[in-house]
Amino acid sequence: MPRLPPGATVLCGAGASGYSRLPSGAKLALLAFNEVARGTGVYPPEAIDAVAQQLDNDELRLEVLLDLMAREVPARTLAGVYSVLKGAKPTRPHNILVRLGVPIVTTNQDELIELATPANHVVDVLHLHGQASDLDSVMTMLSQYVEGLPQPIADAFAALVTGRHVVVYGYSGRDRDIMPFLYHAHRITWLQYRRWPDPAPLFPEAQLLKDRLRARMRVIELPEPAEWLFDRLPASHRREVDNLSAAALPISFVAALSTAAQTAFDAVSLRDRRLALARVLVHCNEAEYAYNGLRKCVRSWPQDARVVLRMAATAEVVQRRPEALRRYARATLLTVDPVLKASALLGRAHVNANGSDHATALDELKHAMTAAQRISDPHVRRRLLTRITNLRARIHAMTNHEAQAARDYRHAADLAERNNDLDGKVTAKIFGSDALHSRGRYLEALDQLSEVMEDNATYGRPQTRMWALFYRGLTLCSMGRLKTGMGDLNACRDEALRTDNRQAMAWAEVAIASYVRRSNVALAEQHLTACRAAIKKHGLPLTVCDVRLEWEYAELARARGAWSEALDRLDALDSRLRDPGLGMAMPYMPPHLVAVRGEIARERGDAGAADLLRDARRTFRAGGWRHSAVRMEVALWLLRGDTRPPASLVDRCSRYGYGNETRRLHSHAKTYYPLHSW
Structure with a gap:
């Protein structure tokens, strides 16, 4: 069996430590979540269970969860969950890796490769995402992954990959900060775990790499990928590995935080724990639980601007908009902190924009912009400016200032790119596609959506996932690709129904009606009725959607051949537009x-x-x-x-x-x- 060439590099992920019984990313996330949730007292067990279920189903990723909680809890405290890795023991795959005689690059924070290294060996190991023994080095949050690898790590990784044969083992290929480097490899051998007869498709990022590299990337499906590496060891090294495996004791590993990590979690204040959980619950579409819990928080801290601001934002999500406006106003009076003041003004603008009070919303955005400019932290300042610019762009798009909307969306996307703000970029690209769509620039709109659809599906907020489906579906239907487009619009409508987002529900229903009208007039009318009901339940005016609805009724009458009715409806709508x-x-x-x-x-x-x-x-x-x-x-x-x-x-x-x-x-x-x- 041939050995690996001297110029090879092995890139390994979590699969390399699978036999060490280490907790998965989902288990680490649950551990961090439970530590923060412990003793909060205002959220019922079913709320905690709902988040745990999403973590278990990989619907909520570790880096997203930690990013949400880091808005209230110190990031270093959250990184303490990785201290549980320090009690693990190396296993057969680690013993194989250290005897290959090539550099090892790993995404794992455990240090089992180093522990497996024999006293007379020197193994070059590069940890891309930090090490459990140095919590400051651990990359824990989505914002860190988006920012990219620290420059020294990036330079070292590039040197070990560029122009070399890279063997990938136990790695999913889902990291946006790592995959771009692999395009510069001379050749890639991707060892893909597969347990027959189950299929083992590559994740989209790895499949894209394969499509691009073509013959330069070979995928080998194996039930035990480590044994492929074992077969490439010299005979003496294979005997060493077999002897170590035979002498190994059964693996027994209990995930326990270090004393220092436990102390750090215990030191997090009750207020910050409750606010962190509220953010997570809203992200997981469990906003009612967050709302009810925050009402108790406000009674405990009525003068705390952060608590009142989080209460206002959650009231908006659960569509208690008058309360949201009142609490946002209260938050602005309680603080001189420019971050909190800008956030509260932005929140009020968002509520007013959703209620079609665009003039008031734009005025509040001016004040929010002024407050944001006073923020000293450039990262926080740019993040808020991105959100302000995105909302201003949406208002301009809704009020037919489409050229200004397009400029604002481009500016917001640039700000987000400079700030490594994935959420801001996704929002700008998704809603900015509507400005292109309205001008009939469908191919450009689809290209822009395709830039962020994968990131949005993996990391995006439920709201942006929903609207991405809406705008892509609308664009595809406008192009005549009805089957695919209607699939997206129906998926948007179903998600809006599930999350009780009446605004998205109204828009999805009127769009679906528009494109089923040609083939099924009765069904189109049902969707228009559903749109009207959603607008009514929304509670605040959806003027633009309502005008589209009235136009759709006129066009529906034309579809039935009821020309007089259609003309009467047009006359009524014309009068309304002139009012x-x-x-x-x-x-x-x-x-x-x-x-x-x-x-x-x-x-x-x-x-x-x-x-x-x-x-x-x-x-x-x-x-x-x-x-x-x-x-x-x-x-x-x-x-x-x-x-x-x-x-x-x-x-x-x-x-x-x-x-x-x-x-x-x-x-x-x-x-x-x-x-x-x-």
Whole structure:
């Protein structure tokens, strides 16, 4: 059996220490969570069990949990959970690794490779994520993974990987701070654990690496990957490993915190424990438990701005918006700390924006921006500025200042990138895709979404996961890829229903109605009814969604051939849009009203159809709504009755991904041709 070449490097992960009975990441996370939860007293056992279940199912990752709790509990205290690793013993895989004669790189914080090294051996071991004996070196939080490896570690890792043969053993490939380095390897042999007959697919990050490297990466599926390495040892070393394995005592390991780590956890204040758990519960969609527990916290610390601020944010999540506004206002009066003041002003702006009071929200964001500029810590300052800019962009997008929205989203994404703020970047990219979508730039919108969909699915907040599905589904449906797009929209609606997010529910229902209308009018009407119910239950105005809903009812009437009803609804909506009491401008809606009138005139054979359609096209072009303008051109072509569509129109539809229009140009169908106000 050939040995590993002298220039090889072995990269190993948690699988290398599997036989040492070390706790998994989920078990470490549960240990940290239980230490913080111990004695909090305001959250019922079922709330704690709900988080434990998500940890056990890998729905909540260790680094995300620790990142959430580190907002209230010192990061070094949380890193103390890794002290449990110091009592472990090396096993056969470690004895194999130290005899390979090549450098070992590991993501593990245990030091079992060093313990397994014989006295007469020198093994080069690089710990990428720190060591349990030095808690300050341990990378514990998502923000650290996003920031990347410390520069000395990164340089050493690059030297051990670039241009070399890398053997990967017991590693999932899910670390965003590690995988980019592997693209520079000369060759990779990936030892993938598999217990037949169960399949053993690579995780997406590793599959992407394989797709890119092609012949340079070989995946070997094995029930005992360590034995593949064992077979590459010299005979004398194989005998040493076998002798050590035969003499080894049965593994008995009890995970226990060190005295220092336990002392640090015990020192965390009751207030900070309760606030940390509230953050985790909200992230896990258990916000009602958080809300009820925080009400007791506010009674204990009524003058504490941090407690009142967390209460306000949680009240907003559970849709008690008047209370949220009141408590945010209270928090601003209780503190001079610019971080807390900016956060409270941002929270109020968010509540008002969701209630369609955009002018008030923008004014509050100005004050939040002023407070944030006074924050001395540059990392905290940039994180808050990112959140403020993201919300300002969303308001501009909702009020048809789309060019400004696009600029704000780009600025927010840049701020987040500089700050290694994954949540801020994901938010900017997801909601920024809507600014591209509304301009008919669907391929760009999908590219932008694809940049963050994997990170969002793995690390994102439940809310951003939901809206990512919405915007991707909407974009795909707009392109005519209905099966995939409707799958996303239905998934968004189901998640909104599960989490009782009535705003997302309303938008998902009206979008689904828009794209089932052509094939099933009755089903579309059911979705519109569900949208109206969600808006009513939301409690605060969803003006933009409500206007879209009324437009959808008019277009639904056209789909049924009820032209008079459709025109009556358009007249009523036109009056509403002209009413100063509406409180916002929606210049993209009037041309959509003209478009429906033009289509009705075309279907009825009215003489004024062409003028209406040209008028709508002119306004769409002037506003930069590219797809809507092209849609009017297709309608004008249908009106002319030409047998062959203009080549330039076909080319534009194909180039921009306008699948519905492409099919209509080639089908010559005389059936109902739907309009969409997206």
